[in-house]
Amino acid sequence: xxxxxxxxxxxxxxxxWILVTATFFLxxxxxxxxxxMDKQVDPAVxxxxxxxxxxxxxxxxxxxLFLWDLVRLDLGPSFKNKTMTVNEIIAAKxxxxxxxxxxxxxxxxxxxxxxxxxxxxxxxxxxxxxxxTVAMVGLAVPTxxxxxxxxLVFGIYLGWLPVAGYEGMDGLRYLVLPAxxxxxxxAARIAxxxxxxxxxxxxxxxxxxxxxxxxxxQVVVLRHALRGAMLPxxxxxxxxxxxxxxxxxxxxxxxxxxGIGREFVQGATNRDYTLVMGTVILFGVLLVGFxxxxxxxxxxxxxxxxxx
Amino acid sequence: MRLAPLALLLALAAALPAPxxxxxxxxxxxxxxxxxKKVEQTFVFNNGAEPETLDPQIMTGVPEHRLAMACFxxxxxxxxxxxxxxxxxxxxxxxxxxxxxxTFHLRRSQWSDGTPLTAxxxxxxxxxxxxxxxxxxxxxxxxxxxxxxxxNKQGADKPDGSGKYPPADWSSVGVRAPxxxxxxxxxxxxxxxFLDLCAFETLMPVPMAVVEQHGDRWTRPEHIVCNxxxxxxxxxxxxxxxxxxxxxxxDAGYVKLEKIVALPYEDMETAYKLFQQxxxxxxxDVPAAKIDECKRLPEFYVAPYFxxxxxxxxxxxxxxxDVRVRRALALSIDRxxxxxxxxxAGQVPATHFVPPLPGYQSPRxxxxxxxxxxxxxxxxxxxxxxxxxxxxxLYNTLEAHKLVAENVVQQWRENLGITVSLRNSEWxxxxxxxxxxxxxxxxxxxxxxxxxxxxxxxxxxxxxxxxQTGWSNARYDALIAQAAAEVDAKKRAAVLRxxxxxxxxQELPIIPVYIYVKKGLLAxxxxxxxxxxxxxxxxxxxxxxxxx
Numbered sequence: 001x002x003x004x005x006x007x008x009x010x011x012x013x014x015x016x017w018i019l020v021t022a023t024f025f026l027x028x029x030x031x032x033x034x035x036x037m038d039k040q041v042d043p044a045v046x047x048x049x050x051x052x053x054x055x056x057x058x059x060x061x062x063x064x065l066f067l068w069d070l071v072r073l074d075l076g077p078s079f080k081n082k083t084m085t086v087n088e089i090i091a092a093k094x095x096x097x098x099x100x101x102x103x104x105x106x107x108x109x110x111x112x113x114x115x116x117x118x119x120x121x122x123x124x125x126x127x128x129x130x131x132x133t134v135a136m137v138g139l140a141v142p143t144x145x146x147x148x149x150x151x152l153v154f155g156i157y158l159g160w161l162p163v164a165g166y167e168g169m170d171g172l173r174y175l176v177l178p179a180x181x182x183x184x185x186x187a188a189r190i191a192x193x194x195x196x197x198x199x200x201x202x203x204x205x206x207x208x209x210x211x212x213x214x215x216x217x218q219v220v221v222l223r224h225a226l227r228g229a230m231l232p233x234x235x236x237x238x239x240x241x242x243x244x245x246x247x248x249x250x251x252x253x254x255x256x257x258x259g260i261g262r263e264f265v266q267g268a269t270n271r272d273y274t275l276v277m278g279t280v281i282l283f284g285v286l287l288v289g290f291x292x293x294x295x296x297x298x299x300x301x302x303x304x305x306x307x308x
Numbered sequence: 309m310r311l312a313p314l315a316l317l318l319a320l321a322a323a324l325p326a327p328x329x330x331x332x333x334x335x336x337x338x339x340x341x342x343x344x345k346k347v348e349q350t351f352v353f354n355n356g357a358e359p360e361t362l363d364p365q366i367m368t369g370v371p372e373h374r375l376a377m378a379c380f381x382x383x384x385x386x387x388x389x390x391x392x393x394x395x396x397x398x399x400x401x402x403x404x405x406x407x408x409x410x411t412f413h414l415r416r417s418q419w420s421d422g423t424p425l426t427a428x429x430x431x432x433x434x435x436x437x438x439x440x441x442x443x444x445x446x447x448x449x450x451x452x453x454x455x456x457x458x459x460n461k462q463g464a465d466k467p468d469g470s471g472k473y474p475p476a477d478w479s480s481v482g483v484r485a486p487x488x489x490x491x492x493x494x495x496x497x498x499x500x501x502f503l504d505l506c507a508f509e510t511l512m513p514v515p516m517a518v519v520e521q522h523g524d525r526w527t528r529p530e531h532i533v534c535n536x537x538x539x540x541x542x543x544x545x546x547x548x549x550x551x552x553x554x555x556x557x558x559d560a561g562y563v564k565l566e567k568i569v570a571l572p573y574e575d576m577e578t579a580y581k582l583f584q585q586x587x588x589x590x591x592x593d594v595p596a597a598k599i600d601e602c603k604r605l606p607e608f609y610v611a612p613y614f615x616x617x618x619x620x621x622x623x624x625x626x627x628x629x630d631v632r633v634r635r636a637l638a639l640s641i642d643r644x645x646x647x648x649x650x651x652x653a654g655q656v657p658a659t660h661f662v663p664p665l666p667g668y669q670s671p672r673x674x675x676x677x678x679x680x681x682x683x684x685x686x687x688x689x690x691x692x693x694x695x696x697x698x699x700x701x702l703y704n705t706l707e708a709h710k711l712v713a714e715n716v717v718q719q720w721r722e723n724l725g726i727t728v729s730l731r732n733s734e735w736x737x738x739x740x741x742x743x744x745x746x747x748x749x750x751x752x753x754x755x756x757x758x759x760x761x762x763x764x765x766x767x768x769x770x771x772x773x774x775x776q777t778g779w780s781n782a783r784y785d786a787l788i789a790q791a792a793a794e795v796d797a798k799k800r801a802a803v804l805r806x807x808x809x810x811x812x813x814q815e816l817p818i819i820p821v822y823i824y825v826k827k828g829l830l831a832x833x834x835x836x837x838x839x840x841x842x843x844x845x846x847x848x849x850x851x852x853x854x855x856x
Contacts, residue, residue: 030737033736038753039774040743040773052443083362083525156581255578256578258545
């Protein structure tokens with residue numbers, strides 16, 4: 001286990017290096033640059049702007065400068081946001097996405113696991129068909145439909161919750177609708193995976209043994225079956241949590257959340273190279289980190305897995 | 309206040325505030341009684357985007373410009389209704405008869421930290437705009453000033469290949485401050501809209517000591533020092549920017565709002581929901597899908613805007629190197645259908661390029677005429693569209709552009725028998741393709757920078773960076789140059805009109821389609837926002853009325 005972990009941890013910087021290098025060159029060679037505007041900038045002035053951000057240097061030099069800054073954890077200035085560095089943008093906006101994401105993960109897990117496990121145990125029951133139908137809808141209907149609909153019903157018609165805005169950790173009221181909107185498709189995926197996992201486990205010999213011992217349904221399901229049923233859910237959760245925590249452009253726009261998901265997309269649209277690098281690195285680190293966590297969790301959930 | 313009548317006549321044919329008693333016009337624009345004093349003077353509006361900066365000399369966008377108008381004031385300001393230049397930090401000015409020397413007399417005013425604001429501040433600020441290391445994208449707003457362009461481009465290659473610009477020499481730039489409260493500006497050549505530029509954010513003063521101390525971060529609320537009617541007090545990225553009244557503003561007694569909150573919502577649906585809940589007082593756009601619903605609201609407003617929607621031809625390649633083909637395509641679009649059935653917000657169908665302006669009359673352009681179009685196309689060798697090559701219309705990916713383009717292409721198919729396919733590109737890819745003439749027909753738009761037809765017309769001179777059609781016409785270039793040298797406003801307008809005639813009636817390197825509108829929702833309780841073609845609404849004229 002120790003050696004396996006060590007090997008995985010050593011892989012992390014290599015994976016990240018490949019990621020940032022690929023992103024760096026993909027961004028630079030995409031047509032259009034950060035200073036291409038609908039109002040053409042005078043070539044002399046454009047040269048001044050490029051010089052200010054080192055874009056006038058040869059590509060290998062730019063890449064070298066970027067790596068050197070990256071080693072010192074300096075992601076550089078944003079080209080678009082003239083008063084903030086990328087570090088500051090991430091520091092300012094990642095928390096909102098993380099707070100929203102945490103709530104969404106909890107909601108997705110509670111709803112998804114609850115519905116999935118019950119549906120699996122009561123296969124072909126009304127609850128099974130009902131919850132899986134809801135899950136299909138949750139997967140099929142995009143957030144840009146669900147979000148405005150929730151805002152319309154609970155914000156405008158019923159007036160229970162604010163339709164948009166963000167007031168930090170304390171403004172829980174502001175987070176209810178966006179967290180649900182963000183959580184729904186994930187809850188649906190989790191429900192389907194948990195049900196499938198449960199169905200696979202429930203007919204295994206060791207579960208039959210548990211029944212045969214005369215254990216109650218509660219004990220059989222929660223202590224014996226659930227662990228096995230969690231496996232597919234956990235492997236899905238690795239990338240999913242990374243994705244939820246780094247925000248969603250759509251949910252942020254609908255509910256006016258000052259999150260990092262927007263920066264991700266806008267950065268690419270604006271060819272804000274440094275901002276794109278920063279958000280890609282953030283997402284990369286989270287993704288690699290959670291996948292590592294999943295691998296470790298696997299060992300606890302499935303005693304058959306041996307790390308060699 | 310003594311306005312120099314000759315100078316102003318030269319400078320602007322637009323309506324001017326009556327030069328009667330000092331500041332009378334201001335009082336007239338204000339509230340009739342004191343009822344407003346009983347309600348909270350807080351104005352919340354959706355600014356449509358997170359501001360990139362509050363630095364007036366670096367900013368380029370409309371949302372930033374709005375906030376600059378709150379915190380900074382230049383030599384002159386804009387009359388909220390007519391947009392004519394009104395005294396700002398300069399309480400009066402004179403212009404030499406040749407239109408070349410502007411002398412501004414500055415009032416006694418101060419920065420928000422109490423330091424006096426002098427002519428030296430303008431010198432230092434304008435120098436900052438022109439310094440290459442500032443890399444100010446809008447530095448060209450100062451190019452009418454003598455020596456400014458050469459100073460800004462010091463050492464760079466000249467575009468015509470005639471060598472390099474001379475090395476930096478600040479003393480050759482035509483700005484002087486003979487005393488603390490006088491600023492003398494000498495222009496390279498007469499510039500009819502120079503006063504309008506003086507109200508533009510690029511020419512606003514910045515507190516150089518603060519800029520030098522804090523670098524790029526000087527505009528943060530904890531550092532910023534400004535000279536406008538309001539001062540930023542809180543900036544939560546992508547959440548809101550809050551401004552409080554600046555008690556040290558020279559005309560603070562006139563300012564009625566105590567607090568302004570600018571929200572950054574890009575999604576108009578979100579802003580609309582907040583408006584419905586009474587959380588915001590003004591949004592300067594409406595959700596595209598809800599235009600019919602919004603039009604029925606009493607809070608809805610719509611006004612022509614200083615922008616033109618058009619299509620560019622790449623005139624360097626067949627079939628659009630043939631002017632008859634270009635004219636045929638322009639003649640065969642019924643623009644009414646587009647504005648009435650597709651856009652629906654009140655956009656003005658246009659066969660001319662310059663939006664309506666006081667003191668300028670656009671030519672009529674080529675009105676919809678199917679028969680004439682078919683005849684021209686036949687003359688060009690494509691009777692009933694037979695043998696017309698495959699062409700493609702490029703637009704940047706957006707639903708509204710797609711709908712308009714589909715309609716135009718359909719009209720061409722029905723009227724001329726030609727088939728034009730559509731291609732959409734992501735914004736920056738589209739910009740890149742248009743700039744390098746990698747297109748045949750392309751959707752385009754232009755929003756004017758200053759209140760003068762020249763901001764629309766000079767873009768099509770030979771080799772102009774924004775021409776992007778490959779079109780070159782010696783007579784057109786000569787007319788634009790002639791207008792630039794002309795000091796008589798009437799004659800100048802006539803010359804510019806000839807140029808526009810060439811553009812939209814004879815040569816057609818572009819097809820004008822419609823004039824933009826500004827549409828939005830404004831709560832009943834807000835007063836002091838006046839309709840004007842540039843949708844400029846300076847905050848010092850706005851107040852909140854009590855509602856029953």
